[in-house]
Amino acid sequence: METARKFSDKLKDILDKKVEVKEDESQTRNKTDISSQDVLAIEAEENPVDNIRNRQHLIRDKRKMVVTNLEIQADRMKSVSLANHPIGKIGETVRIPIPDVDRARSDLRNILGVILVVEDNNYSIGTKLGKLQQMYSRNQFTICKQSMVAIDDVPESVEVSLRECAKKSSCVGDQGYNRCFCNQKCRTKKCKCRNNGKLCNSKCQQNQKMQMS
Template identity: 45%
Template sequence: MLVAWMSENDTADWTIGVKFVLLRKNSSFNAGIKQSPYATLFGIEARIGLTSSSLPHDVIQKLQTEDDLLAILSSSSTQPDTQPLPETTQPLPETTQPLPETTQALTETIQPLPETTQPTSSIDKKRKLAIAAQQKQAERVVKRSRVIMKDGTVGDNVAVPIPSVDRGRGNPRNILGVILAVENGQYTIGCPSGILKGKYSRHQFDLCPQRLLSESDINSDSSVSLRQANKKESQHGG
């Protein structure tokens, strides 16, 4: 967005454009919190242009051209800001009750204010809505991940990706293995070269729809790293 602003305005001064970009991002609607970040923080939508001025909202809605704006500003400047106060002809009433002489009498005359419940501010309302929207979004993500990343069971065939730095161009991108054990969401995977070192999380491998290997095909006597397993199973030495 900043690059687009610099291209449109034919300038390389990004320090000026970053202010407009930040305002645009913070005032845009966010699908996660169901409102803009600006409204979540301050409780109101960002005021841009004439909406940030002291002009009434209904007056701004009626403006069509710059001449209309100049006419309203000129008319408001000609009107006096303050009205003269009316002269009071009646004298002030005389106080007949004496003032309390002691602090005890003073405290007796002061009545405590009634306790009133303060209404929730707009900022609190906006933030509560944002929290509720984020919780719903998190629930959807967890539900979707559970459908896509189905839990594996012992005996399932999996494909473990090999990093590009550890494989040659002629090597396969994955190593075929078998789930040997599952404990607290951590998987122990074995391949024909041996049992892979370390535990694997569910997002670190893909489940195979067919069982091409069984536990009898796994070399359970040795423990190898993913790089060593790739080197042993490679057709040209990894």
């Protein structure tokens, strides 16, 4: 009997606590939802035409609240982003990652450039091979601590895309390996690699033969 009584006491305690929590929740809800409570109270008294108007007012208020809250959230996101990506200055060296589809497997993962112009948080970036066509936002590149590309190194009036830039700075070609099928030594322009001004790589016919033997 005693154990049963203890158990029922415990159950009561738990239930009391739950009720308290529920009351707290309802209080907080009341704080945020005062207008809707008011509307419901008024609805009970007045006629249906006013009810519709009240509800429309309520919807308008809620929409305004949503807009302000969205703006607050956007500001918060922007400040976090600014903290992670400090603003770049003209003349600073930056590192732009080359997309995987634009580079051969042995190529560099990044291209070094220099900030030429800053416009509305968009950056125009120049490389040693020319100015890049598109504008970049701050999250698309990282700023290097040391300056390795000067603004004077960027050839004027030459515009290149990032893919072209990756292609030109590559030693084996772009977008996958280029290879030759020479049976002789690759000394003439008949060799595809030599003709393109590239070095032969491990996939070339000549080198494969050497690997086999």
